[in-house]
Amino acid sequence: MSTERLECIDAGSEYCPCYLAQTNECITCSHLQGEDFCDCNWRGVCIYQEFYWCSNKKKDQREVIKGKIIEKKMVHEEIMILKIAVTKTLARQLKHPGAYVFLRDWQSPHFFDVPMSIMDADEQKGEIYIAVQIIGAKTKALLACEDKILVKGPYWNGVLGLKNLKSTKKEKVLLVSRGIALAPSVLALKHLLKNKNKITFVIDPGKLHAVFIKNYIKDLNIETVELNLKEEKGLKHLEKIIKTGNYDLVYSAGSDRFHKRVENQINQLDEKVKFVITNNSKMCCGEGVCGACSCKTKNGTIVKMCKTQLEVREALEGGKVNG
Numbered sequence: 463m464s465t466e467r468l469e470c471i472d473a474g475s476e477y478c479p480c481y482l483a484q485t486n487e488c489i490t491c492s493h494l495q496g497e498d499f500c501d502c503n504w505r506g507v508c509i510y511q512e513f514y515w516c517s518n519k520k521k522d523q524r525e526v527i528k529g530k531i532i533e534k535k536m537v538h539e540e541i542m543i544l545k546i547a548v549t550k551t552l553a554r555q556l557k558h559p560g561a562y563v564f565l566r567d568w569q570s571p572h573f574f575d576v577p578m579s580i581m582d583a584d585e586q587k588g589e590i591y592i593a594v595q596i597i598g599a600k601t602k603a604l605l606a607c608e609d610k611i612l613v614k615g616p617y618w619n620g621v622l623g624l625k626n627l628k629s630t631k632k633e634k635v636l637l638v639s640r641g642i643a644l645a646p647s648v649l650a651l652k653h654l655l656k657n658k659n660k661i662t663f664v665i666d667p668g669k670l671h672a673v674f675i676k677n678y679i680k681d682l683n684i685e686t687v688e689l690n691l692k693e694e695k696g697l698k699h700l701e702k703i704i705k706t707g708n709y710d711l712v713y714s715a716g717s718d719r720f721h722k723r724v725e726n727q728i729n730q731l732d733e734k735v736k737f738v739i740t741n742n743s744k745m746c747c748g749e750g751v752c753g754a755c756s757c758k759t760k761n762g763t764i765v766k767m768c769k770t771q772l773e774v775r776e777a778l779e780g781g782k783v784n785g
Contacts, residue, residue, distance in 0.1 A: 468489055468490070468763075468765060468770050468771070468772050469489070469490065469503065469504075469625075469770070469771040469772070470488075470489035470490045470769050470770060470771070471560075471618045471619040471624070471769050471770070471771055472618075472769055473489075473490050473504055473506065473509060474504070474506035474507060474509075476521065476522075477521060477522075477523060477524065478509060478512065478521065479491075479494065479509055479512055479513040479516065479520055479521060480520050480521070480523065480749060480750070480769075481520055481523075481749055481750070481751050482494070482749075482750050482751070482766075482769075483509070483513050483520060484518075484519065484520055487750070488509065489750070489765075489766065489769060489770055490502050490503070490504045490509055491504070491508075491509040491510050491513075493510040494509065494510055494513060523749065524614055524615060524616070524617070524748075525614070526566075526612050526613070526614045527548060527549065527552070527612070527613050527614075528568065528610055528611075528612060528613075529546040529547060529548050529590075529610070529611045529612070529613040530546065530547040530609060530610065530611075531544060531545070531546055531547075531607060531608065531609050531610065531611055532545045532546065532547050532589065533545035534607075534608075537593075537672065537674040538670055538672040538674060540595055540596050540597075540670055541593060541594070541595055541596070541642070541670065541672055541674055542593070542594045542596060542604070542605060543581070543591060543592070543593050543594075543674065544565075544591070544592045544593075544594060544604075544611070545589060545590075545591055546589065546590050546591075546592065546611060546613065547587075547588055547589055548588055548589070548590055548613055549588055550585055550586070550587075550588040552588070552590075552613070552615060552616060553583045553584060553585040553587070553588045553589060553590055554583075554585035555615070555616040556580045556583045556590055556615060556616050557580075557583040557585055557649065558618060558649065558653070559620075559621050559624065559627055559628070559646070559649045559650040559653050560618050560619060560620035560621030560624055560646070560649075560741070561579070561580040561583070561615075561616055561617065561618055561620060561649065562577050562578060562579045562580060562615070562617045562618075562619075562620045562646075562745075563577070563578055563580065563590070563592075563613050563614060563615035563616065563617065564576065564577055564578070564613075564614040564615065564617075564745075564748060565578050565592070565594075565604055565611055565612065565613060565614075566603075566604075566611070566612040566614075567603040567604060567606060567607050567611065567612070568607070568610045568611060568612050570603050574599075574600050574603055575600075575614065575746075576600040576601060576604065577617070577745040577748065578592045578594060579592070579593075579620050579645050579646035579740075580592060580646070580649060581593050581645040581646065581648050581649070581675070581678065582648050582649065582652075582678055583649070590613075591678070592645070593642060593644075593645035593674060593675075595642045595670075614748075617745075617748050617768070619741055619767070619768055619769055619770070619771065620646055620740060620741050621646070621650070621738060621739070621740055621741060622738065622739050622740075622741050622771065622772065622774050622777060623736070623737060623738035623739060623771075623773070623774045624738070624771055625771065626711060626736040626737075626738055627650065627653070627654070627711070627713065627738045628653070628657075630654065630657060630659055630710060630711045630736065631657040631658060631659065632657070632658045632659065633659050633660070633710035633711060634659070634660050634662075634707060634708060634709045634710050634711075635654050635659045635660065635661045635662070635709060635710065635711045635712075635713065636661075636662050636664065636703065636704065636707055636709045636711070636712045636713070637650065637651065637654075637661060637662070637663045637664065637712075637713045637715070638664040638666075638691070638700065638712065638713070638714050638715070638716075638724050639663070639664070639665060639666065639713075639714075639715035639716060640666035640667075640668045640691060640715070640716035640717075640720050641666070641667070641668025641669065641670060641716065642668070642670075643715035643716045643717075643720075643740055644665065644673065644674065644675045644715065645674075645675065646715060646740055647663075647675070647713075647715045648675055648678045648679060650713055650715075650738075651663065651679060651682060651684060652682070654713075655682060655683065655684070659711075661684040661685070662684070662685045662686075662687065662703065662707060662709075663679070663684050663685065663686045663687070664686075664687050664688075664689055664691075664700060664703065665686060665687070665688045665689070666688075666689055666690060666691045666692075666696070666716070667688070667690075668716075673688070687699075687703065691720070691723065697723070697727075700724075700727060701727050701730070704727050704728065704730075704731065705730070705731065708733075709735060710735065710736060711735065711736040711737075711738060712724065712728055712735055712736070712737055712738070713738040713739070714737070714738070714739045714740070715739075715740045716740065717742060718742050718778065721739045721740075721778055722778060725737065725775070725778060737774045737775065738774065739774050739777075739778070741767060743755040743757060743767035743768065745767075745768050746768075747768070748768050748769075749768070749769070750766035750768055750769045750770075753766075755767040755768040757777060759772065759776045759777060759779075760776060760779040761776070
Protein backbone atom coordinates (compact mmCIF):
# COMPACT_ATOMS: atom_id res chain seq x y z
CA MET A 463 0.00 0.00 0.00
CA SER A 464 1.26 3.50 -0.83
CA THR A 465 2.47 5.64 2.06
CA GLU A 466 2.08 8.83 0.04
CA ARG A 467 0.11 11.64 1.61
CA LEU A 468 -1.22 13.83 -1.15
CA GLU A 469 -2.46 17.28 -0.24
CA CYS A 470 -4.07 19.86 -2.48
CA ILE A 471 -2.55 23.33 -2.23
CA ASP A 472 -6.00 24.88 -2.86
CA ALA A 473 -7.82 22.89 -0.14
CA GLY A 474 -9.76 25.22 2.13
CA SER A 475 -9.09 28.26 -0.04
CA GLU A 476 -11.64 30.45 -1.81
CA TYR A 477 -11.05 28.31 -4.93
CA CYS A 478 -12.12 25.03 -3.28
CA PRO A 479 -14.04 22.96 -4.37
CA CYS A 480 -12.77 23.20 -7.96
CA TYR A 481 -13.36 21.56 -11.34
CA LEU A 482 -11.92 18.28 -10.03
CA ALA A 483 -14.73 17.97 -7.48
CA GLN A 484 -17.29 18.00 -10.28
CA THR A 485 -15.56 15.12 -12.08
CA ASN A 486 -14.90 12.94 -8.99
CA GLU A 487 -11.14 13.59 -9.19
CA CYS A 488 -10.64 15.69 -6.06
CA ILE A 489 -7.07 15.34 -4.79
CA THR A 490 -8.09 15.37 -1.11
CA CYS A 491 -11.72 14.24 -0.62
CA SER A 492 -12.47 10.50 -0.95
CA HIS A 493 -16.19 11.19 -1.42
CA LEU A 494 -15.34 13.46 -4.36
CA GLN A 495 -13.15 10.69 -5.76
CA GLY A 496 -16.25 8.51 -6.10
CA GLU A 497 -15.83 6.57 -2.83
CA ASP A 498 -18.67 5.88 -0.38
CA PHE A 499 -16.59 6.61 2.72
CA CYS A 500 -14.57 9.47 4.20
CA ASP A 501 -10.84 8.79 4.17
CA CYS A 502 -9.13 12.16 3.75
CA ASN A 503 -6.25 13.73 5.66
CA TRP A 504 -7.72 17.24 5.48
CA ARG A 505 -8.23 18.98 8.84
CA GLY A 506 -10.08 22.07 7.62
CA VAL A 507 -13.70 22.66 6.66
CA CYS A 508 -15.10 19.52 4.96
CA ILE A 509 -14.61 19.86 1.20
CA TYR A 510 -17.56 17.54 0.46
CA GLN A 511 -19.80 19.70 2.64
CA GLU A 512 -18.60 22.83 0.84
CA PHE A 513 -19.37 21.16 -2.49
CA TYR A 514 -22.89 20.26 -1.25
CA TRP A 515 -23.48 23.84 -0.05
CA CYS A 516 -22.42 25.09 -3.50
CA SER A 517 -25.23 23.00 -5.06
CA ASN A 518 -22.72 20.36 -6.19
CA LYS A 519 -20.82 22.91 -8.25
CA LYS A 520 -17.32 24.36 -8.11
CA LYS A 521 -16.63 27.76 -6.59
CA ASP A 522 -15.64 30.72 -8.75
CA GLN A 523 -12.19 30.23 -10.22
CA ARG A 524 -9.27 32.58 -10.67
CA GLU A 525 -9.82 35.63 -12.81
CA VAL A 526 -7.67 37.17 -15.51
CA ILE A 527 -6.92 40.82 -14.78
CA LYS A 528 -5.21 43.52 -16.80
CA GLY A 529 -1.94 44.40 -15.14
CA LYS A 530 0.03 47.57 -15.87
CA ILE A 531 3.72 47.22 -16.62
CA ILE A 532 5.41 49.87 -14.48
CA GLU A 533 8.94 48.86 -15.40
CA LYS A 534 10.54 46.47 -17.88
CA LYS A 535 14.26 45.97 -17.40
CA MET A 536 16.65 43.75 -19.35
CA VAL A 537 19.25 42.58 -16.82
CA HIS A 538 20.76 40.12 -19.31
CA GLU A 539 20.24 39.51 -23.02
CA GLU A 540 17.96 36.59 -22.05
CA ILE A 541 16.48 37.80 -18.73
CA MET A 542 13.83 40.49 -18.32
CA ILE A 543 12.45 41.70 -15.00
CA LEU A 544 8.88 42.96 -15.01
CA LYS A 545 7.39 45.21 -12.34
CA ILE A 546 3.62 44.89 -12.69
CA ALA A 547 0.83 46.82 -10.96
CA VAL A 548 -1.99 44.51 -9.81
CA THR A 549 -4.59 44.74 -7.06
CA LYS A 550 -3.35 44.94 -3.46
CA THR A 551 -5.31 41.77 -2.71
CA LEU A 552 -3.57 39.80 -5.45
CA ALA A 553 -0.16 41.10 -4.41
CA ARG A 554 -0.85 39.98 -0.83
CA GLN A 555 -1.98 36.54 -2.02
CA LEU A 556 1.22 36.19 -4.04
CA LYS A 557 3.63 37.13 -1.24
CA HIS A 558 4.27 33.49 -0.34
CA PRO A 559 7.01 30.99 -1.27
CA GLY A 560 5.92 28.98 -4.30
CA ALA A 561 3.50 31.62 -5.61
CA TYR A 562 3.13 31.97 -9.36
CA VAL A 563 0.83 33.44 -11.99
CA PHE A 564 0.06 32.94 -15.67
CA LEU A 565 1.12 35.87 -17.85
CA ARG A 566 0.01 36.66 -21.38
CA ASP A 567 0.34 39.44 -23.92
CA TRP A 568 -3.13 41.05 -23.91
CA GLN A 569 -3.35 40.74 -27.70
CA SER A 570 -2.48 37.01 -27.76
CA PRO A 571 -4.93 34.04 -27.51
CA HIS A 572 -5.32 32.09 -24.24
CA PHE A 573 -2.87 29.34 -25.23
CA PHE A 574 -0.07 31.92 -24.87
CA ASP A 575 -0.52 31.77 -21.07
CA VAL A 576 2.88 31.09 -19.50
CA PRO A 577 3.45 30.23 -15.80
CA MET A 578 5.87 32.56 -14.03
CA SER A 579 7.19 32.41 -10.46
CA ILE A 580 6.79 35.50 -8.31
CA MET A 581 10.19 36.93 -7.39
CA ASP A 582 8.83 39.53 -4.98
CA ALA A 583 5.55 41.23 -4.09
CA ASP A 584 4.58 44.49 -2.39
CA GLU A 585 1.02 44.29 -1.05
CA GLN A 586 1.11 47.92 0.14
CA LYS A 587 1.65 49.23 -3.39
CA GLY A 588 -0.08 46.37 -5.23
CA GLU A 589 3.02 45.42 -7.22
CA ILE A 590 4.67 42.15 -8.22
CA TYR A 591 8.14 41.45 -9.64
CA ILE A 592 8.77 38.65 -12.12
CA ALA A 593 11.98 37.49 -13.83
CA VAL A 594 11.37 36.13 -17.32
CA GLN A 595 13.91 34.05 -19.22
CA ILE A 596 13.35 34.63 -22.93
CA ILE A 597 13.28 31.15 -24.49
CA GLY A 598 10.40 30.48 -26.88
CA ALA A 599 7.25 31.86 -28.48
CA LYS A 600 5.38 32.58 -25.24
CA THR A 601 8.19 34.46 -23.49
CA LYS A 602 9.05 36.35 -26.69
CA ALA A 603 5.44 37.53 -26.75
CA LEU A 604 5.90 38.83 -23.18
CA LEU A 605 9.01 40.67 -24.32
CA ALA A 606 6.84 42.58 -26.80
CA CYS A 607 4.46 43.83 -24.06
CA GLU A 608 4.81 47.56 -23.44
CA ASP A 609 2.26 48.81 -20.91
CA LYS A 610 -0.46 46.17 -20.48
CA ILE A 611 -0.24 42.47 -19.62
CA LEU A 612 -2.80 39.86 -18.61
CA VAL A 613 -2.28 38.24 -15.20
CA LYS A 614 -4.11 35.14 -13.95
CA GLY A 615 -3.67 34.01 -10.35
CA PRO A 616 -2.94 33.44 -7.58
CA TYR A 617 -1.38 29.98 -7.77
CA TRP A 618 0.78 28.57 -4.98
CA ASN A 619 2.27 25.17 -5.84
CA GLY A 620 5.65 26.35 -7.14
CA VAL A 621 7.43 24.68 -4.19
CA LEU A 622 7.24 21.06 -3.01
CA GLY A 623 7.66 20.49 0.73
CA LEU A 624 5.99 23.81 1.48
CA LYS A 625 4.80 22.64 4.90
CA ASN A 626 8.41 22.02 5.97
CA LEU A 627 9.50 25.43 4.72
CA LYS A 628 6.71 27.33 6.47
CA SER A 629 7.05 25.44 9.77
CA THR A 630 10.84 25.92 10.06
CA LYS A 631 11.57 28.49 12.78
CA LYS A 632 14.76 29.55 14.55
CA GLU A 633 16.79 26.86 12.77
CA LYS A 634 19.72 26.63 10.37
CA VAL A 635 18.75 26.63 6.70
CA LEU A 636 20.70 26.13 3.49
CA LEU A 637 19.35 27.48 0.20
CA VAL A 638 20.99 26.26 -2.99
CA SER A 639 19.85 27.95 -6.19
CA ARG A 640 20.90 27.99 -9.84
CA GLY A 641 20.11 30.14 -12.89
CA ILE A 642 16.60 31.50 -13.40
CA ALA A 643 15.49 29.60 -10.25
CA LEU A 644 17.17 32.36 -8.26
CA ALA A 645 13.93 34.30 -8.80
CA PRO A 646 11.56 32.22 -6.60
CA SER A 647 14.31 31.97 -3.98
CA VAL A 648 13.74 35.61 -2.95
CA LEU A 649 10.31 34.98 -1.41
CA ALA A 650 11.60 31.81 0.25
CA LEU A 651 14.48 33.75 1.80
CA LYS A 652 12.19 36.48 3.13
CA HIS A 653 9.75 33.98 4.62
CA LEU A 654 12.52 32.02 6.33
CA LEU A 655 14.04 35.20 7.73
CA LYS A 656 10.64 36.29 9.05
CA ASN A 657 10.67 33.04 11.05
CA LYS A 658 14.10 33.97 12.48
CA ASN A 659 16.11 31.27 10.72
CA LYS A 660 19.86 31.50 10.13
CA ILE A 661 20.43 31.20 6.39
CA THR A 662 23.32 30.26 4.13
CA PHE A 663 22.54 30.97 0.47
CA VAL A 664 24.60 29.12 -2.16
CA ILE A 665 24.25 30.86 -5.52
CA ASP A 666 25.10 29.21 -8.86
CA PRO A 667 24.76 31.84 -11.63
CA GLY A 668 24.14 29.01 -14.13
CA LYS A 669 24.85 29.01 -17.84
CA LEU A 670 23.69 32.64 -18.15
CA HIS A 671 26.31 33.78 -15.59
CA ALA A 672 23.81 36.27 -14.14
CA VAL A 673 22.99 36.86 -10.46
CA PHE A 674 20.05 39.12 -11.26
CA ILE A 675 18.55 39.10 -7.73
CA LYS A 676 21.38 41.02 -6.03
CA ASN A 677 19.30 44.18 -5.55
CA TYR A 678 16.47 42.15 -3.98
CA ILE A 679 18.62 40.41 -1.35
CA LYS A 680 21.35 42.97 -0.63
CA ASP A 681 19.73 44.11 2.63
CA LEU A 682 18.89 40.62 3.90
CA ASN A 683 20.77 39.18 6.88
CA ILE A 684 22.11 36.07 5.13
CA GLU A 685 25.46 34.50 4.30
CA THR A 686 26.01 34.11 0.54
CA VAL A 687 28.44 31.80 -1.28
CA GLU A 688 28.82 31.77 -5.08
CA LEU A 689 29.71 28.41 -6.66
CA ASN A 690 29.59 26.61 -10.01
CA LEU A 691 27.82 23.38 -9.15
CA LYS A 692 28.42 21.82 -12.55
CA GLU A 693 32.11 21.64 -11.72
CA GLU A 694 33.67 19.10 -9.38
CA LYS A 695 35.28 21.89 -7.38
CA GLY A 696 31.90 23.51 -6.72
CA LEU A 697 30.28 20.21 -5.72
CA LYS A 698 33.13 19.47 -3.29
CA HIS A 699 32.68 22.91 -1.72
CA LEU A 700 28.93 22.34 -1.39
CA GLU A 701 29.58 18.94 0.17
CA LYS A 702 31.80 20.60 2.77
CA ILE A 703 29.16 23.26 3.49
CA ILE A 704 26.46 20.62 4.01
CA LYS A 705 28.64 18.34 6.15
CA THR A 706 29.81 21.09 8.48
CA GLY A 707 26.68 23.28 8.52
CA ASN A 708 24.42 21.10 10.66
CA TYR A 709 21.38 22.31 8.71
CA ASP A 710 17.81 21.52 9.67
CA LEU A 711 16.39 22.28 6.23
CA VAL A 712 17.82 22.39 2.71
CA TYR A 713 15.98 24.23 -0.08
CA SER A 714 16.96 23.45 -3.68
CA ALA A 715 15.96 25.75 -6.54
CA GLY A 716 16.89 24.58 -10.03
CA SER A 717 16.20 21.75 -12.46
CA ASP A 718 15.28 18.25 -11.29
CA ARG A 719 18.81 17.07 -12.12
CA PHE A 720 20.04 19.89 -9.90
CA HIS A 721 17.69 18.70 -7.13
CA LYS A 722 19.10 15.18 -7.44
CA ARG A 723 22.67 16.47 -7.07
CA VAL A 724 21.69 18.34 -3.90
CA GLU A 725 19.74 15.34 -2.61
CA ASN A 726 22.75 13.06 -3.15
CA GLN A 727 24.81 15.40 -0.98
CA ILE A 728 22.15 15.36 1.75
CA ASN A 729 21.85 11.57 1.69
CA GLN A 730 25.49 11.26 2.73
CA LEU A 731 24.56 12.66 6.15
CA ASP A 732 23.32 10.54 9.03
CA GLU A 733 20.80 13.14 10.17
CA LYS A 734 17.37 13.40 8.62
CA VAL A 735 17.38 16.81 6.95
CA LYS A 736 14.11 18.36 5.76
CA PHE A 737 14.23 18.81 1.99
CA VAL A 738 12.33 21.41 -0.07
CA ILE A 739 12.51 21.88 -3.85
CA THR A 740 11.09 24.07 -6.59
CA ASN A 741 8.36 22.44 -8.67
CA ASN A 742 9.55 22.05 -12.28
CA SER A 743 6.45 20.39 -13.70
CA LYS A 744 5.11 21.68 -17.01
CA MET A 745 2.16 23.88 -16.03
CA CYS A 746 -0.54 24.61 -18.58
CA CYS A 747 -3.97 25.21 -16.98
CA GLY A 748 -3.07 25.35 -13.27
CA GLU A 749 -6.40 23.72 -12.36
CA GLY A 750 -5.47 20.01 -12.57
CA VAL A 751 -7.58 19.50 -15.68
CA CYS A 752 -5.32 19.39 -18.74
CA GLY A 753 -2.87 16.76 -17.47
CA ALA A 754 0.27 18.53 -18.73
CA CYS A 755 1.77 18.56 -15.23
CA SER A 756 1.03 14.87 -14.45
CA CYS A 757 3.82 13.07 -12.62
CA LYS A 758 4.24 9.44 -11.57
CA THR A 759 5.62 8.88 -8.07
CA LYS A 760 7.82 5.93 -7.12
CA ASN A 761 4.70 4.04 -6.04
CA GLY A 762 3.11 4.49 -9.46
CA THR A 763 0.52 7.09 -8.43
CA ILE A 764 -0.24 9.72 -11.07
CA VAL A 765 -0.52 13.13 -9.45
CA LYS A 766 -1.41 16.60 -10.75
CA MET A 767 1.63 18.66 -9.84
CA CYS A 768 0.04 22.07 -10.43
CA LYS A 769 -2.06 21.52 -7.27
CA THR A 770 -0.60 18.58 -5.34
CA GLN A 771 1.77 18.74 -2.39
CA LEU A 772 3.61 15.48 -1.73
CA GLU A 773 6.80 14.38 0.00
CA VAL A 774 9.75 15.65 -2.02
CA ARG A 775 11.56 12.33 -2.35
CA GLU A 776 8.37 10.66 -3.60
CA ALA A 777 8.46 12.98 -6.61
CA LEU A 778 12.20 12.77 -7.28
CA GLU A 779 12.37 8.98 -6.87
CA GLY A 780 9.45 8.53 -9.26
CA GLY A 781 11.70 9.31 -12.18
CA LYS A 782 10.35 12.80 -12.85
CA VAL A 783 13.32 14.62 -14.34
CA ASN A 784 12.83 17.99 -15.99
CA GLY A 785 15.70 20.24 -17.10
